[in-house]
Amino acid sequence: MRAPFSVPTLTVLLACMLLRSSVAEDTTPGERPNIVFLLADDQSTWSMGCYDTPGASTPHLDQLAADGMVFDRHYDTTAICMASRATIMTGLFEYRTGCNFEHGPLTASRWQHAYPVLLRKAGYRTAFAGKFGFEVTPAPGKKGQLPEADFDVWGGGPGQTSYATKKNKSMARYAAQYPHSTRSYGAFGADFIAESAKSAAPFCLSISFKAPHHPVDPDPMFDDVFRDMTFSKPGNYGREFGEHLSQQSRQGRQYERFDSWHYRDRYDETMALYFQQIYAIDYAVGMIRTALRKAGAADNTVVIYTSDNGFMNGSHGYGSKVIPYEESTRVPLIVFDPRHISSGQKLRCQSLTGNVDIAPTILDLAGVPQPDDLDGQSLMPLYDDPTSDGHAFLPLINAWGPREVHSLGVVTTDWKFVYWPWAQGEFTATEELFHLTTDRLELTNVRNDPTQETAVRQMQQLYDQAVRHWQGHAVPHHNYTPFGRLFDRGLSWEQKQAAFSKRKRGAKK
Ligand SMILES: [Ca+2]
Numbered sequence: 041m042r043a044p045f046s047v048p049t050l051t052v053l054l055a056c057m058l059l060r061s062s063v064a065e066d067t068t069p070g071e072r073p074n075i076v077f078l079l080a081d082d083q084s085t086w087s088m089g090c091y092d093t094p095g096a097s098t099p100h101l102d103q104l105a106a107d108g109m110v111f112d113r114h115y116d117t118t119a120i121c122m123a124s125r126a127t128i129m130t131g132l133f134e135y136r137t138g139c140n141f142e143h144g145p146l147t148a149s150r151w152q153h154a155y156p157v158l159l160r161k162a163g164y165r166t167a168f169a170g171k172f173g174f175e176v177t178p179a180p181g182k183k184g185q186l187p188e189a190d191f192d193v194w195g196g197g198p199g200q201t202s203y204a205t206k207k208n209k210s211m212a213r214y215a216a217q218y219p220h221s222t223r224s225y226g227a228f229g230a231d232f233i234a235e236s237a238k239s240a241a242p243f244c245l246s247i248s249f250k251a252p253h254h255p256v257d258p259d260p261m262f263d264d265v266f267r268d269m270t271f272s273k274p275g276n277y278g279r280e281f282g283e284h285l286s287q288q289s290r291q292g293r294q295y296e297r298f299d300s301w302h303y304r305d306r307y308d309e310t311m312a313l314y315f316q317q318i319y320a321i322d323y324a325v326g327m328i329r330t331a332l333r334k335a336g337a338a339d340n341t342v343v344i345y346t347s348d349n350g351f352m353n354g355s356h357g358y359g360s361k362v363i364p365y366e367e368s369t370r371v372p373l374i375v376f377d378p379r380h381i382s383s384g385q386k387l388r389c390q391s392l393t394g395n396v397d398i399a400p401t402i403l404d405l406a407g408v409p410q411p412d413d414l415d416g417q418s419l420m421p422l423y424d425d426p427t428s429d430g431h432a433f434l435p436l437i438n439a440w441g442p443r444e445v446h447s448l449g450v451v452t453t454d455w456k457f458v459y460w461p462w463a464q465g466e467f468t469a470t471e472e473l474f475h476l477t478t479d480r481l482e483l484t485n486v487r488n489d490p491t492q493e494t495a496v497r498q499m500q501q502l503y504d505q506a507v508r509h510w511q512g513h514a515v516p517h518h519n520y521t522p523f524g525r526l527f528d529r530g531l532s533w534e535q536k537q538a539a540f541s542k543r544k545r546g547a548k549k
Contacts, residue, residue, distance in 0.1 A: 044118060046356065047373040049248060049487065051420065053150070054309065056340065059354070060082050069401075070418075071242075071340065071518045072164075072242045072344070072405075072406055073242065073340050073341060073342045073377070073379065073405055073406070074242050074243045074245075074337055074340060074341040075159070075164075075242075075243075075244045075245070075341070075342050075344070075345045075402055075405060076092055076233075076238070076244075076245070076246070076247075076327060076328060076332070076341055076342070076343045077244070077246045077347045077398070077402065077473065078181045078247050078248070078249070078328070078343070078344065078346075078430070079120060079125075079128070079247065079248040079249065079345075079346060079347065079348055080251065080252065080318070080321055080345075080346070080347040080348070080372075081171060081177075081249060081250055081251065081252065081253040081347065081349050082121075082197075082252055082253045082254075082316060082347065082348070082349060082352070083251075083252055083321075083351065083371065083372060084348075084350040084351040084352075084353055084367050084368075084371070084372075085370060085371060086274060086351075086353055086355075086365075086367060087252075087314065087315060087318045087351075087372075088101055088105075089100070089371055090102045090106075090110055090206075090374070091100070091101040091110075091372060092107035093537075094246065094271060095266070095269055095270075095271040095272065095311070095431060096315050096318070096536050097265060097266075097315065097319055097322070098318060098319070098322045098378065099135055099326075100274070100322045100323070100325045100329065101321075101322050101345060101372075102324035103329075104325065104329070104343060104345060105374050106373050106377050106384075106386050106387075107246070107376045107378070107383060108343070108374055108376025108377065108383055109374070109382060109383075109387045109389055109422075109423055110372075110373070110374055110388045110389070111373035111375070111388075111389045111391075111393050111419075111422075112344065112373070112388055112389065112390050112397075113370070113389075113392050113393065113430070113453055114371055114373035114393045114394065115248065115346070115371070115390065115392070115393070115394050115395070115434055115436065115451055116136065116317075116348060116349045116350070116371050116394070116395045117133055117299070117369075117394050117395055117396060117434055117435055117436060118133075118134045118140065118349075118350035118395075118437045118439075118440075119350060119361045119362055119363070119364070119368045119369045119436070119438070120140065120141070120349055120361060120362050120438075120440055121141075121171075121253075121348050121349065122141050122173050122174045123137070123139060123140035123141075123437070123440070123441070124139050124171070124348040124349055124395055125173035125174055125180050125200060125205055125348055126140075126150075126172075126173075126174050126230060126247070126347075127396055128145045128346075128395045128398045128399065128474070129151075129154040129155055129398075129399060130146070130150055130151075130153060130154050130399055130414075131155075131396050131397070131398070131399035131400045131403075131410075131411075131414040131415060131416040131437060132150070132153075132375055132396065132415050132416075132509075133396060133404065133415045133437065133513075134261035134415065134437050134439065134520075135437070135439075135510050135513065135514040135515065135520045135523065135524075136179050136253060136364040136415065136514065136515060136516040137150055137511055137515075137521060138223070138514075138515035139174050139518070140439065140440055141440055142440055142441075142483075143175060143266075143439070143440075143518040143519055143520065143544065144177070144184075145174055145175040145177040145184030145422060145517075146174050146175070146177070146178075146184075146516035147176070147177055147517075148176055148177065148178050149180075151176045151187060153411040153428065154399065155244075155353065155398075155399040155402045155403055156168065156191065156246060156267060157187075158403060158407050158408050158411075159190070159244045159402070159403075159408060160190065160192070160244075162404065162406060162407075162408045163195065163241055164242050164243060164244045165192050165193075165239055165241045165242070165243040165244070166191050166192050166237050166243070166244045166544075167192060167193035167194070167195070167228075167232045167236075167243070167244075167245050167246070168189055168191045168193075168194060168195065168196045168248075168249050169194075169195030169196060169210075169211065169225050169228040169229070169246075169248070170195070170196060170197070170201065170221075170246075170247050170249055170250060170251050171188055171197065171199075171200060171201045171248045171249075171253075172187075172198070173197045173247065173248065173348070173372055174292070178182070178388050178541060180517035180518060181517075186198060188210075193235075193403065194210050194321070195210045195211050195225070195228045196210060197209065197211070197237050199211060200253065201221065201250050202221065202250075202403065203220060203221050203222075203250060203251075203255075203257040204219065204220075204221065205218055205219055205220065205221045205421065206234070206464055208221060208224075211224050211225075211228065214227050214228060215391050216249045219260035220258075220260075220261070220320065220417065221249075221250055221251075222249055222250070222251045222259055222317070222320040222321055222323075222432060223259060223261070223320060223323060223324055223327070224346070225249055225324055226248045226323065226325070226326075226327030226328055227327065228247070228325030228331065228333035229245055229247055229324070229327065229328040229331065230327050230328060231331075232245050232246065232345065232505075233332055233335050233337060234326070234331060234334070234335050235337075236337075236338050237322055237335035237336060241491055242406070244402070245328075245516055246306075247324075247328075248348075249321050249324070251317040251318065251320060251321050251455030252314050252317035252318050252321075252351075253506055254301075256313045256314075256315045256317070258313055258316040259316075259317075259320045261320075262316050262319050262320055262323070264314070265315075265316060265319050265334040266312035266313075266315050266316050266319070267312070269312055270308045270388075271307070271308055271311045271312070271315075273307065273354065274353075274354075274355055274367075274481065274485075276355045276356055276481040276483055277303075277307075277354045277355055278354065278356075278484065279298065279357030279414070280357075281355075281356050281357070281481075281483060282356035282357040282358065282527050283354060283514070284484065284485050285356055285365075285472070285482075285485070286458070286460045286470040286472060287466075287467060287470070288444050288445055288460035288462050288467060288470060289358075289363050289365075289445065289447075290448065291442050291444035291461065291462075292362065292363070292441050292442050292444070292445040293360060294358040294359060294360045294362060294363050294368075294440070294445075295357070295358060296353060296359075296543070297352075297358070297359025297360045298357045298358055300359070301359040301360070303353065303354030303359055304354070307354060308519055309324070312480055313454075314351075314353065324445035325345070328343075329343070338378060339378050339379070339380070340495065340500050341378065342375070342377045342378070342379075343371075343374075343375075343376045344374070344375050344376075344401070345373070345374040346371055346372060346373045346374075346395070346398065347371040347372055348371075348395075349361045349362075349368060349369070349371065350366075350367050350369060350370060350371045350407045351367060351368065352365070352367045353366055353367060353491050354419055355367045355390050355481075358427040361439055362440065362441060362445070363438065363445065363447070364438065364447055364449040364456070364458050365461065365482055366456075366476075366480060366481070366482055369436050369451070369473070371395075375419060377405070377416040377420075377423060377527050380423060380424075382424065382426070387426050388426065389422050389426035389429075389430075390426070390427075390436060390453065391422055391426065391427075391428065391429040391430030391453065392417060392433070392451065392453045392496050393422065393430050393431065393433045394416065394430075394434045395416075395432075396414070396415045397416040397417055397419050398417045399414070399416060400416045400417050400419075401416055401419040401420060403417045403418075403533050404420050405420065406416035412548070414447075417431070421515065425427055430453075432452065432502075432547075433450045433451060433452045433502045433505075433506070434450065434451055435447035435448060435449065435450055435506045435509075435510075436448070436450065436451055436456075436458070437504045439523045443462060444464075444467065444525060444535075445460045445462075446460075446461065446462065446508065446523070447459060447461070448503070448506065448510075449472075449503075450502045450503045450506050451476075451500065452499075452502070452542035453476075453477075454475065454476055455473065455474065455475060455476060455495060455498075455499050456469070456472075456473070456474045456476055456482070456499075457471065457472070457473050457474040457487075457496075457499035457500065457502070457503050458473075459471055459503060459527060459529060460472075461526050461533075461536060463533040464533070469529075469533070471483060471487045471500075472479065472485045472487055472528075473486050473487040473492065473495065473499060474486070474494055475492075475495070495521060499503070500529070503529070504529065504530075507528050507529070510524045510526035511522065511525075511528070511529065516544040518544075519529075522540045523540070524539075525539035526539065526540070
């Protein structure tokens, strides 16, 4: 939620001003940084050396982490591809982009305020490659399309794209040398960087890798990296650590994928393939950083790395994503600004950040004025001082998939509260509360613990505030208004249901 960074003391304020001035001294006055934004698809923090994952191998990303800053409480406010990508590009929560599978594409008016459009208007040379993940429509109800014409160089594709480079039309020129798409994006990035370095204009490169999204199809070049390895399991792995979680959370495909995606019976093999796909991304990140050095652009290029959602990987006995638990919503985030005094100190940030913050950060770095009323805020004050405050709280949204699984949560640095409204038949509306400070694995729901009454009340208040924001700010189209009632704890099940049936009878989707 929008909660301005608080600056507790004058000392901290002065320190930040000094840090900022140190940035200015290191760069040519008026010179704007280049920006490289790299996005994985379905990558959990349980996949990287810099997030302490036993057996994973991510040397280039670990180096990026050591060079820059790692964010340890970074959340995707919707943990599914399409919605998260629209949020990342606009800095708005899902109910304000109006964009998700089953709801609809992003409207052109919103897209005009997305960071790639604003940076290009400000003189940046822009490129996109990979899975774009959503379309742009002139108006609700009209057909959408990919905004290819809004980039100087385009290597993007529709839908899920393909792991076979030759099947990705805009990337086909790389197919002979890089038959697997993950490395082809590294090559695309390297070419764009080399070309852009000849230009006086700064550049903004955005790459959205398909990996490690299903279907599992890793690059055979890395078949030996994790072959026959065995991996430690996280402390909340397996069904026995999911029995305390809501009945609603077990109704979606996440539940059966514990079996069908082989977390139960072939854990090591499954994780080896997952890590292999991420290893290929890591390799591509290495290609891109090498290209920055070769082009002489490394000292003035900010690199940001994150994922559109996490992945359960067997935690609590689930596979896949969407649900509001840590492995699905909390994701990797690395920011590296080579011009900054905080770089190279292996700093980590424990403040609360979200995917809504990516666009405001990029706009801030580029010196581009921000659109009014964004839900996110620049991460750069945290890069100045990682101990300063981030968001007071963020929503965790699921308005997709089976209705039983629709949920809204709020997370702070210390707590997570989740509301599951579905109350049909044998179900009753359910609340969950986790003390993340002491229980990052979410092994205990303390919602009904009498010693936690204060925390319950405080988190309910934040939750209700998030619902009011939804009710006051949701786009009028694409069926987001009824969810403002569905998530309202104060309404009966019948009142919630009426919001949906009313739309079904009269309003356009
Ligand atoms: Ca995804």
